[in-house]
Amino acid sequence: xxxxxxxxxxxxxxxxxxxxxxxxxxxxxxxxxxxxxxxxxxxxxxxxxxxxxxxxxxxxxxxxxxxxxxxxxxxxxxxxxxxxxxxxxxxxxxxxxxxxxxxxxxxxxxxxxxxxxxxxxxxxxxxxxxxxxxxxxxxxxxxxxxxxxxxxxxxxxxxxxxxxxxxxxxxxxxxxxxxxxxxxxxxxxxxxxxxxxxxxxxxxxxxxxxxxxxxxxxxxxxxxxxxxxxxxxxxxxxxxxxxxxxxxxxxxxxxxxxxxxxxxxxxxxxxxxxxxxxxxxxxxxxxxxxxxxxxxxxxxxxxxxxxxxxxxxxxxxxxxxxxxxxxxxxxxxxxxxxxxxxxxxxxxxxxxxxxxxxxxxxxxxxxxxxxxxxxxxxxxxxxxxxxxxxxxxxxxxxxxxxxxxxxx
Amino acid sequence: xxxxxxxxxxxxxxxxxxxxxxxxxxxxxxxxxxxxxxxxxxxxxxxxxxxxxxxxxxxxxxxxxxxxxxxxxxxxxxxxxxxxxxxxxxxxxxxxxxxxxxxxxxxxxxxxxxxxxxxxxxxxxxxxxxxxxxxxxxxxxxxxxxxxxxxxxxxxxxxxxxxxx
Numbered sequence: 001x002x003x004x005x006x007x008x009x010x011x012x013x014x015x016x017x018x019x020x021x022x023x024x025x026x027x028x029x030x031x032x033x034x035x036x037x038x039x040x041x042x043x044x045x046x047x048x049x050x051x052x053x054x055x056x057x058x059x060x061x062x063x064x065x066x067x068x069x070x071x072x073x074x075x076x077x078x079x080x081x082x083x084x085x086x087x088x089x090x091x092x093x094x095x096x097x098x099x100x101x102x103x104x105x106x107x108x109x110x111x112x113x114x115x116x117x118x119x120x121x122x123x124x125x126x127x128x129x130x131x132x133x134x135x136x137x138x139x140x141x142x143x144x145x146x147x148x149x150x151x152x153x154x155x156x157x158x159x160x161x162x163x164x165x166x167x168x169x170x171x172x173x174x175x176x177x178x179x180x181x182x183x184x185x186x187x188x189x190x191x192x193x194x195x196x197x198x199x200x201x202x203x204x205x206x207x208x209x210x211x212x213x214x215x216x217x218x219x220x221x222x223x224x225x226x227x228x229x230x231x232x233x234x235x236x237x238x239x240x241x242x243x244x245x246x247x248x249x250x251x252x253x254x255x256x257x258x259x260x261x262x263x264x265x266x267x268x269x270x271x272x273x274x275x276x277x278x279x280x281x282x283x284x285x286x287x288x289x290x291x292x293x294x295x296x297x298x299x300x301x302x303x304x305x306x307x308x309x310x311x312x313x314x315x316x317x318x319x320x321x322x323x324x325x326x327x328x329x330x331x332x333x334x335x336x337x338x339x340x341x342x343x344x345x346x347x348x349x350x351x352x353x354x355x356x357x358x359x360x361x362x363x364x365x366x367x368x369x370x371x372x373x374x375x376x377x378x379x380x381x382x383x384x385x386x387x388x389x390x391x392x393x394x395x396x397x398x399x400x401x402x403x404x405x406x407x408x
Numbered sequence: 409x410x411x412x413x414x415x416x417x418x419x420x421x422x423x424x425x426x427x428x429x430x431x432x433x434x435x436x437x438x439x440x441x442x443x444x445x446x447x448x449x450x451x452x453x454x455x456x457x458x459x460x461x462x463x464x465x466x467x468x469x470x471x472x473x474x475x476x477x478x479x480x481x482x483x484x485x486x487x488x489x490x491x492x493x494x495x496x497x498x499x500x501x502x503x504x505x506x507x508x509x510x511x512x513x514x515x516x517x518x519x520x521x522x523x524x525x526x527x528x529x530x531x532x533x534x535x536x537x538x539x540x541x542x543x544x545x546x547x548x549x550x551x552x553x554x555x556x557x558x559x560x561x562x563x564x565x566x567x568x569x570x571x572x573x
Contacts, residue, residue, distance in 0.1 A: 080493040080532040118440075118477045119533050121546045160440055161476030163531065177435030179474040195433070238495040238536030245537045274532075301495055301536070315494045319531055325474075 023211025048203030099207030225251030331374025
C-alpha cells in the first residue's frame with residue numbers, strides 16, 4: 001500500500017473496507033497471548049492523544065491476577081476540534097465492538113463499557129441496536145462465537161458534560177458514580193481500574209484499528225507511518241479549509257501536505273491536538289504529524305490569514321477554566337490567571353514583566369498539575385505567544401491593529 | 409389520601425433508584441434519569457436519592473454540581489445549547505446567538521418567563537466540520553444559518569407541546 005496521502009475524506013477510510021466480525025473471528029482462532037503479541041508487533045498506540053502502546057496496556061492487565069477484568073471504550077471525545085470518534089461510532093460501530101471483544105479475549109475480560117459523552121446521546125439508539133444485534137448473532141453474550149467459556153457483554157454509559165472524564169482515571173470515577181476527579185497514579189487502571197479490577201481503557205479509534213490489524217497483519221500496519229509512530233491515523237480537520245472532515249493519513253504526514261489535501265492554502269497557523277494541543281505557525285508547516293512531534297488526538301484546526309490568534313487562545317482558556325475539575329490548584333487557579341492574562345493582552349494592558357510571569361506560570365502548571373488537563377492547557381497560550389509575538393507586544397487597546405503600525 | 413406534588417416527585421425518584429437496584433455506582437445514571445424526568449435534580453430529589461443509597465446529601469450534591477448537564481432548578485422545557493468552540497465561531501456562531509436572543513427576548517444563560525425555552529452554551533459538540541452546531545434537547549443541528557433559527561425553534565416548541573408564536 002502506498003504511503004502517500006490517500007483521498008480518504010470520510011467515505012474512503014480503511015474502516016469502510018473492513019467487514020464487521022472478520023477480525024474477531026480470526027482473533028478467536030488464536031491464543032490470547034498471541035493476539036497481544038500481534039498488536040505489539042503492529043506498533044499500535046493509543047489514538048486518543050496520549051499515544052501509549054496498546055499491547056503494553058493489554059499485557060499488564062492480562063498479567064494481573066484477578067477474578068474479573070474490564071474493557072472500557074473511551075467515547076468521551078470532548079477535545080475541541082475532535083470529531084473522528086463520532087464518525088467512527090456513527091459509521092463503523094461493529095469495528096469498535098469487534099475491537100472491544102478482541103481486547104476482552106486477549107486480557108480475559110467478561111464485561112465491557114462504552115463511556116459515551118452526553119453530547120453524543122443522539123448516537124445511542126444506533127449503538128444500542130448494534131449491541132442487540134450482536135447479542136442475537138452470538139458475537140456478544142455467553143460463549144462468544146461458540147468459544148466455550150468466553151463470555152463478554154457490553155453496556156453503554158452516558159456521560160453528563162464533563163471534559164475531564166476523557167482522562168481515563170476520571171472516566172472510571174464517573175463510571176462508579178462519582179465526580180470525575182482524576183485518581184492518583186499508580187496504581188494505573190490496568191492494575192486497579194473499574195471497581196478495583198484490572199481495566200483496559202482504549203479510545204474508540206484504537207479499538208477500531210484492532211480488527212483491521214488482525215485481518216491485514218501486524219506487518220501491514222507497521223509498514224505504514226514512521227518507525228516510532230507506525231500506521232494510519234484519522235484526523236479531524238476544521239477551520240479555514242475548503243474541504244473539512246475526517247481524513248485518514250499515514251503517520252508522519254507533514255502539515256503542509258495535509259493542508260494541500262484539505263484545501264488550506266494561505267493558512268497562517270494550525271492548532272494540532274485540539275485546545276490541549278499546540279499552535280504551529282506557517283513557517284513550521286514542514287513538521288510531521290507523529291507522536292514524537294506534533295500530533296495528539298488528531299484534531300487539526302486551520303486558521304486563515306485574518307484570524308486573531310489571541311482570540312483563539314482566549315476561547316481555549318475559557319474552555320479550560322470551565323472544564324478544570326478543580327481538584328488541584330495549579331490547574332484550577334492557573335487557568336483562571338492565564339485567561340485574565342490573555343484578556344489583558346487583548347486589551348493592550350499587559351506589561352512585559354506580567355507576560356513573563358504568565359509564561360513561568362505555564363511551566364508551573366505543566367510540572368505540577370495532577371492530570372493531563374492542567375499539564376496541557378498552557379500549550380495553546382505558550383505556543384501562540386511564541387509564534388505570534390507581534391500580536392502581543394505593543395498591542396493597541398482599541399483594535400486588532402498594532403501601535404507600531406498606527407504610528408508608521 | 410391527598411397526593412401532593414412532593415409525594416409524586418418522591419415516587420418517581422424511588423422508582424428510578426429501584427430500577428438501578430439501589431446501586432451506588434449507578435448514581436450518575438440515576439441522576440441523569442431524574443434530570444430527564446423532572447428537568448432538574450432538585451435539592452429535594454437529591455435528599456431522596458441520598459436516603460435510598462445511604463449517602464450523605466452532600467455526596468449527591470457534589471456529583472450534581474460537577475456535571476454540566478445536571479441542573480438543580482428546572483430549565484426551560486426546550487433547552488438550546490449552541491456550540492461555543494472556535495471552529496464553530498469561525499463559521500458564524502455569533503450571528504446565530506444574536507438571532508436566538510432576539511427571537512426569544514432573553515440572553516444566554518436565561519429562560520423565557522413562561523418557562524418554555526432556555527438558552528445556553530455548549531462546549532465542542534464534535535461537529536467542527538459542519539458548524540455552527542447546536543443541540544435542541546438531544547436533537548442535533550449543523551450548519552445552522554440565522555434564517556433557520558426560527559424554524560428550528562418552532563419545531564422544538566411543537567415537539568414539546570408549546571404554543572408557537
